[in-house]
Amino acid sequence: MKTRQPKIVVYSPNQAKDYENMIRKQGYTNVFSASSPAEVKEIIADTEILLCWKFPLHLLSETDSIKWIQSLGAGVDDLVSSPHVSKQSQLTRIVDQFGVPIAEYVFSYFLHFNQRITAIQSAQKEKKWAPFEPELLSGKTIGIAGLGSIGGEMIRKARAFDMKIHGLSVSGKQAQFVDKHFHPDEWREFVKELDYLVLVLPFTENTYHVVNRDILLAMKPSAYLVNVGRGQVVAEDDLIDVLKSGHLRGAVLDVFEHEPLSEESPLWEMPNVYVTPHLSGISTPSRVGHFFLENLKRYINEEELAGIVDRNSGY
Known part of the structure; x- marks a missing residue:
């Protein structure tokens, strides 16, 4: 007692x-x-x-x-x-508490994209023998915005896959663990070389819609966006427009400005968008x-x- x-x-x-x-x-x-x-x-x-x-x-x-x-x-x-x-x-x-499950969530999508799992399943259903050369994570560049405990676990996983790691944070306390570190006034420089942009930022006055049209268009057209932080960090309408234009290869979204995501949202039916119901770090x-x-x-x-x-x- x-x-x-x-x-x-x-x-x-x-x-x-x-x-x-x-x-x-x-x-x-x-x-x-x-x-x-x-x-x-x-x-x-x-x-x-x-x-x-x-x-x-x-x-x-x-x-x-x-x-x-x-x-x-x-x-x-x-x-x-x-x-x-x-x-x-x-x-x-x-x-x-959430670093391991969120990092595994993120990397499951990276592997899904690079190994072209959807194409493999389609070929199997059609009984097609269609060899291809999978892409590798090795050598690709991941940018992690937010280098707290979750970002730290993401760094550990990325090292195991021999990726280049760029990080963005306010304090810079974890700067020694990434290959390049950027501060919040360097967003455009931060995103321009990335193959994957992963957002694990909290929602504050300074992060509201920080990822907007300008930042998205500064990314490579072949890049992916992954948001497992807070939905309000991304200007959702800007993201939809940029994706529709063909700029960006795709987006993995576990968080949204308004949850649950409205049935009217175009994100549900966009072929290059992956929607999950805020489950990466339950x-x-x-x-x-x-x-x-x-x-x-x-x-x-x-x-x-x-x-x-x-x-x-x-x-």
Whole structure:
């Protein structure tokens, strides 16, 4: 039994009960869960710790007791920008959990393109013996915008495939791990040599629509764009126009400006666009739950938490 039992509320549209049960198994008994605004409104009073995803932020006005908010994901732009989140509440996000699944997602598409898997399957269905020379990742250039833990895992995978690696980041802390490093005022230079542009950027004032028509047209026509960061980073209408013009070989999009992606979006039916429903780095109770429980121990022991959000930078 823990010496202190802070009130913990878990909010998630789909897995709230799973997280509640996991926390209770560790001896924390003052834990409640909700999957809808109506449910959480009934239990939010006197909450000290909020573990959440897609929380109805206006309901935070129902209590002033929350000292710590732990996001169930890496993205916290909604929490940082909300006027309902008290400046006194500590914000943390999940870090070092999504690198492997997101990197595997990205490289599965690279291999799919280079090995021409779709063409092979079509030939098999038609019983055609149609040899070809596959392209190799070796020697190609990947540009990774965002060199945090996810970008770091992407670098590791790219090294294994003998790729050239260019990186873009604000801090430059990981510059020594890439072949060429660029700062945010060097986007056009950054993208011009790339075969693959991979976006793992957070959504902030400075990244909103940073990948626009000008940047897309600065890329090689043979290049691919992959977005596994935030949808708002890409000017979606510009991307659609550029793809329709034949500039860019294709795009892999796991995130969008508005989710779920509207049925009216042209992206669904574009032959060189691959749409997935924000699944490259899914938060799972096993991985994310372990992170939260370790952070909860730190909180109880009044130690510094992991994944603290810098409200000024937005992540």
